[in-house]
Amino acid sequence: MDRFSTLITAWYRQNARELPWRETNNPYFIWLSEIILQQTRVEQGLPYYLKFTKNYPLISDLASAKQDQVLNDWQGLGYYSRARNLQTAAQQVMNDFKGEFPKTYDEIITLKGIGDYTASAISSFAFNESKAVVDGNVYRLLSRYLDIHTPIDSTLGKKEFKLAAEKLIDPKNPAEHNQAIMEMGAMVCTPKNPNCQSCPLIDSCQGFANGSFLELPKKEKKTKVRNRYFHYLLFDDGQSTFINKRGKKDVWEGLYDFPLIEQTEKGELSKENISNWKLENIEVITELKHVLSHQRIYATFWKVDSQIEMSAYQKVKISELGDYPMPQLLIRYLESSANIW
Numbered sequence: 279m280d281r282f283s284t285l286i287t288a289w290y291r292q293n294a295r296e297l298p299w300r301e302t303n304n305p306y307f308i309w310l311s312e313i314i315l316q317q318t319r320v321e322q323g324l325p326y327y328l329k330f331t332k333n334y335p336l337i338s339d340l341a342s343a344k345q346d347q348v349l350n351d352w353q354g355l356g357y358y359s360r361a362r363n364l365q366t367a368a369q370q371v372m373n374d375f376k377g378e379f380p381k382t383y384d385e386i387i388t389l390k391g392i393g394d395y396t397a398s399a400i401s402s403f404a405f406n407e408s409k410a411v412v413d414g415n416v417y418r419l420l421s422r423y424l425d426i427h428t429p430i431d432s433t434l435g436k437k438e439f440k441l442a443a444e445k446l447i448d449p450k451n452p453a454e455h456n457q458a459i460m461e462m463g464a465m466v467c468t469p470k471n472p473n474c475q476s477c478p479l480i481d482s483c484q485g486f487a488n489g490s491f492l493e494l495p496k497k498e499k500k501t502k503v504r505n506r507y508f509h510y511l512l513f514d515d516g517q518s519t520f521i522n523k524r525g526k527k528d529v530w531e532g533l534y535d536f537p538l539i540e541q542t543e544k545g546e547l548s549k550e551n552i553s554n555w556k557l558e559n560i561e562v563i564t565e566l567k568h569v570l571s572h573q574r575i576y577a578t579f580w581k582v583d584s585q586i587e588m589s590a591y592q593k594v595k596i597s598e599l600g601d602y603p604m605p606q607l608l609i610r611y612l613e614s615s616a617n618i619w
């Protein structure tokens with residue numbers, strides 16, 4: 279343990295990137311940064327961190343904000359459940375912890391949207407609790423350093439890697455140790471071309487010694503990607519259009535989109551749908567392909583001139599569309615040159 283931790287923390291002191299969430303002990307700010315950075319590159323997450331700490335400087339500000347506002351501020355970052363959970367957890371802190379961010383791993387992990395990784399990160403960075411973080415970077419580095427071939431997405435693998443990380447952590451210096459191991463994974467032991475020649479662990483790295491490091495880490499499941507075919511209807515009477523707030527249990531819960539017809543096959547809008555929706559005078563504006571982690575969306579945008587009764591939808595002014603948080607696919611459309619407005 280000692281040597282591993284000494285080597286990586288010495289490297290970290292020389293090479294760490296300067297990032298604002300590393301300059302603070304405030305658990306609320308650390309938590310914000312951790313949630314923003316899940317599945318997100320540092321360069322992309324940084325402006326969102328700055329925006330959230332500015333717009334919601336206290337956890338009470340986030341707890342009491344309008345959900346539309348929070349989702350609007352999150353717009354463009356994707357995985358919107360993170361933003362909804364952030365706000366629910368902020369409300370939990372206000373109600374269950376008297377507004378004070380909980381101080382231990384065991385309490386932090388009870389908050390909505392916080393799993394083992396995030397609870398370990400906050401409790402170690404803010405409170406120096408000896409809990410080892412295991413994120414994608416740590417999985418990669420440890421699988422190579424210890425030459426572990428157990429799939430990282432298996433139950434057994436999760437246990438094995440957590441145990442290995444707990445054995446290696448320096449209990450006297452957990453915050454810096456955790457920062458160092460993640461930074462090493464992000465900057466040196468990278469997925470495609472790990473920079474072994476400048477790695478402080480090269481002499482004791484078993485994956486390097488055995489020549490297996492490029493095959494690691496192993497994964498069990500391949501992510502299945504599903505194709506979906508969306509047809510968005512953009513009603514236009516010169517002033518207003520219709521939008522719809524996405525419901526519960528939806529990946530886009532709380533966001534707004536245009537009236538949507540989903541078909542199972544690629545191609546034109548079916549005759550049945552055109553007649554069911556009583557659509558007349560429709561024409562294709564543009565088509566966009568949008569890729570999410572488990573879905574490939576082929577979206578066709580239709581201009582609809584006909585005026586029909588759309589009581590299930592919200593009628594809004596076209597000039598005010600920007601006030602409504604929308605999925606990235608629709609932001610792309612609204613920002614494209616094909617946009618009719």
Ligand code: SF4
Pocket residue numbers: 419422423466467468472473474477478479480483485486491
């Ligand atoms: S020596 Fe290479 S494979 Fe081993 S931990 Fe360092 S960068 Fe990763």
